[in-house]
Amino acid sequence: MNQSRADYPTRKIFVFSTLTLFTAGLSFSLRASIIGTLEAQYLASIDPAHSGEMAGQLLGIAFLGFASTLFLASVFLDAIGQGRSLLIAASAFVVGTTMTLAAPALAEGPGVYDLLWLGFLLSGLGWGFMEAAVNPLVAALYPEDKTNRLNIVHAWWPAGIIAGGLIELGLGALGIGWQARFGMILLPATVAITLYFGTRFPRTERAAAGVSMADMFREIPRKPMFLVWWVCMFLTASSELAPGQWIDLTLTRTVGMRGIWLLIYVSGMMFVLRHFAGPIAHRISNVGMLWGSAVLASLGLLALARVDSPTMAIGAATVWGLGVCFMWPTMLANVSERYPRGGELFVGLMGVAGALAINFVLPQLGAIFDRAKIEVAGGPEAFAALSGQPLQEVLRSAAGTSFQTLAILPAILIVVFAALALVDRARGYQPERLN
Numbered sequence: 001m002n003q004s005r006a007d008y009p010t011r012k013i014f015v016f017s018t019l020t021l022f023t024a025g026l027s028f029s030l031r032a033s034i035i036g037t038l039e040a041q042y043l044a045s046i047d048p049a050h051s052g053e054m055a056g057q058l059l060g061i062a063f064l065g066f067a068s069t070l071f072l073a074s075v076f077l078d079a080i081g082q083g084r085s086l087l088i089a090a091s092a093f094v095v096g097t098t099m100t101l102a103a104p105a106l107a108e109g110p111g112v113y114d115l116l117w118l119g120f121l122l123s124g125l126g127w128g129f130m131e132a133a134v135n136p137l138v139a140a141l142y143p144e145d146k147t148n149r150l151n152i153v154h155a156w157w158p159a160g161i162i163a164g165g166l167i168e169l170g171l172g173a174l175g176i177g178w179q180a181r182f183g184m185i186l187l188p189a190t191v192a193i194t195l196y197f198g199t200r201f202p203r204t205e206r207a208a209a210g211v212s213m214a215d216m217f218r219e220i221p222r223k224p225m226f227l228v229w230w231v232c233m234f235l236t237a238s239s240e241l242a243p244g245q246w247i248d249l250t251l252t253r254t255v256g257m258r259g260i261w262l263l264i265y266v267s268g269m270m271f272v273l274r275h276f277a278g279p280i281a282h283r284i285s286n287v288g289m290l291w292g293s294a295v296l297a298s299l300g301l302l303a304l305a306r307v308d309s310p311t312m313a314i315g316a317a318t319v320w321g322l323g324v325c326f327m328w329p330t331m332l333a334n335v336s337e338r339y340p341r342g343g344e345l346f347v348g349l350m351g352v353a354g355a356l357a358i359n360f361v362l363p364q365l366g367a368i369f370d371r372a373k374i375e376v377a378g379g380p381e382a383f384a385a386l387s388g389q390p391l392q393e394v395l396r397s398a399a400g401t402s403f404q405t406l407a408i409l410p411a412i413l414i415v416v417f418a419a420l421a422l423v424d425r426a427r428g429y430q431p432e433r434l435n
Helices: 010-046 050-075 082-106 110-141 146-154 156-173 176-194 214-224 225-251 257-285 286-304 311-322 327-338 338-376 380-384 386-404 408-427
Strands: none
Touching: 010 050, 010 082, 010 110, 010 146, 010 156, 010 176, 010 225, 010 257, 050 338, 050 380, 050 408, 082 110, 082 176, 110 146, 110 327, 110 338, 146 156, 146 257, 146 327, 156 176, 156 214, 156 257, 176 338, 214 338, 225 257, 225 311, 225 327, 225 338, 225 386, 225 408, 257 286, 257 311, 257 327, 286 311, 286 327, 286 386, 286 408, 338 380, 338 386, 386 408
16 A cells, blocks of 8 residues: 555654654763763762762663563564554653653652652553654655655654753753753653644555555565665764763763763754754665764764863864764765565664663673772772862763774774775665565
8 A cells, every 4th residue: 555645744743753752862862961960979989989870770771671571562663553652662761751850759769769760661562652653654655755854853862862952051051950950851851741632643664555464564575685774873872872861961971071062062962963864874875874974983982082171172082973873874975775575663663672782781881980099099998088179180081981982893894894885886786666
């Protein structure tokens, strides 16, 4: 069964999709901006030697919720409905945010951590339902323009990050507490819920073309190269999202400026440049664009490992931001173009790979940071006795170690994407279309 954009309120669906992406980006940004406060006020009193690892675990659990829901929602998306999936996403953001806000009032000590963990998890579940629906929804509405349209829609993810950063800085400067700042997530999430009612949504591209769910699953053994792209998604997501969640917690203490400014700056670059992804991909191919992204991301992370001033931090963030700008939506569009019969399952599995990677990487990043600060200080007792400039020097060194370790991941992709580009050239690759 063919479906046309004229059969659906395309503009309203686009607004609904961008608003849920905006909400997810806002939640991502505000989680990153308040994690330092949560660490100082709650986590450090529970376990000061491992507070960084605990902070990483809190940030990482949102990605685990994202991954688990994304997989299940992707498999059953046609049964759930793309519109209902977005409704569930917005509702989960409301409940998860409320749980996080209420945690200090409902518990003490380790109990606060448990409720924060649950709140972050619920926000991750909403993120998963959103990602499961938005990508195949855009692919269904724009089957011949996927790279361009997915990048445009995903521009609203960094828009949410920008808004979250400005909320954190603006309201923070006024002395408004973290709960009021974090509670701003409730506004777009509530508006998104209202947009669902009275809207008719298309079926997935795969279902509309008559490809059964069984055939969708059979594509996995039929297309073994998909597993290569799936593994690559672990590395591209880690290169983009892990530094984004880590940058405020670490660089704020080491470069003389709030790290959230760097996240706002890079997100602004993403918002603008993702509107031009289509012409770039048309000129150099998806794989060529991903190869260049990996080169810049690796160089940028190595530079972030060595920054010690605001000017150096901005320069390093520029290189890293240019590198990761197109990674996530272009990886999704690339798989959708290569394996359309894999439908929402293949696109969802890509998101699952990205989320699982961050769930693993962030706690490890926190552990690397903690080990480095203790080692440089000369032991746990020596670190606990530090203050002032000596403490800042130790934290700067630990931050550099964590970013330098991350730089290995996009460096691996430089080799992999180069090999994939050569294979495509040899085979004369063309996107596959469903009739």
